[in-house]
Amino acid sequence: MKKETFAGIADMKAHIARIxxxxxxxxxxxxxxxxxxxxxxxxxxxxxxxxxxxxxxNAVTPALFARYPDAEAMASAEPENxxxxxxxxxxxxxxxxxxxxTARILSRERGGAVPATMExxxxxxxxxxxxANLVASACFGAPGIIVxxxxxxxxxxxxxxxxxxxxxxxxxIRENLDPEDHTAFxxxxxxxGKFICTARAPACVAxxxxxxxxxxCPKYGL
Ligand code: SF4
Numbered sequence: 001m002k003k004e005t006f007a008g009i010a011d012m013k014a015h016i017a018r019i020x021x022x023x024x025x026x027x028x029x030x031x032x033x034x035x036x037x038x039x040x041x042x043x044x045x046x047x048x049x050x051x052x053x054x055x056x057x058n059a060v061t062p063a064l065f066a067r068y069p070d071a072e073a074m075a076s077a078e079p080e081n082x083x084x085x086x087x088x089x090x091x092x093x094x095x096x097x098x099x100x101x102t103a104r105i106l107s108r109e110r111g112g113a114v115p116a117t118m119e120x121x122x123x124x125x126x127x128x129x130x131x132a133n134l135v136a137s138a139c140f141g142a143p144g145i146i147v148x149x150x151x152x153x154x155x156x157x158x159x160x161x162x163x164x165x166x167x168x169x170x171x172x173i174r175e176n177l178d179p180e181d182h183t184a185f186x187x188x189x190x191x192x193g194k195f196i197c198t199a200r201a202p203a204c205v206a207x208x209x210x211x212x213x214x215x216x217c218p219k220y221g222l
Contacts, residue, residue, distance in 0.1 A: 023188035039139040071112040074103035098126025143179035150193030
């Protein structure tokens with residue numbers, strides 16, 4: 001593919017639209033890669049995914065959710081009961097504490113239901129904007145700009161923002177992309193970063209995969 005001359009991102013809206021138009025048809029399955037059966041399970045799974053791969057989380061959740069299938073059940077546990085079940089993932093002490101704290105809030109104040117709004121989700125312990133955006137979009141159909149490590153890395157390489165600052169990247173995407181495209185764009189950019197523009201071997205360097213964005217990427221060849 002011929003490389004276009006690149007002199008910065010003069011029109012960010014058009015740049016993001018081109019990325020969307022290329023990636024979304026390639027990665028049309030706009031769903032989390034975490035395994036879950038309901039919103040409570042998704043909320044817990046995303047809370048556990050910080051600094052951890054989806055595959056590692058998916059390895060521990062079947063047993064965890066069999067033992068604690070809803071907020072009421074998990075609210076009755078102590079973090080020490082959860083820790084042995086998730087000790088293979090990073091920061092398991094903190095995550096176990098947040099899971100129990102969140103389950104107790106949901107059980108005590110919301111009848112076990114997961115909040116449907118960003119504001120409600122962000123009030124829960126251990127829930128940041130990535131988690132809230134993913135749950136709000138996957139469970140409640142809200143537009144979700146889900147800036148995880150793959151999206152942040154890809155966004156920086158593609159010139160959306162200079163640093164891996166999730167809040168700033170979320171804001172740039174929000175300013176330049178219509179809400180109805182937020183969720184599909186996020187999941188497509190996640191897959192692109194996870195499988196094509198990987199941390200250690202982006203396709204344009206490794207040469208064992210092709211990158212569909214090489215003509216519009218300012219970091220082509222890194
Ligand atoms: S051209 Fe390279 S750096 Fe740019 S998006 Fe593709 S793989 Fe990533």
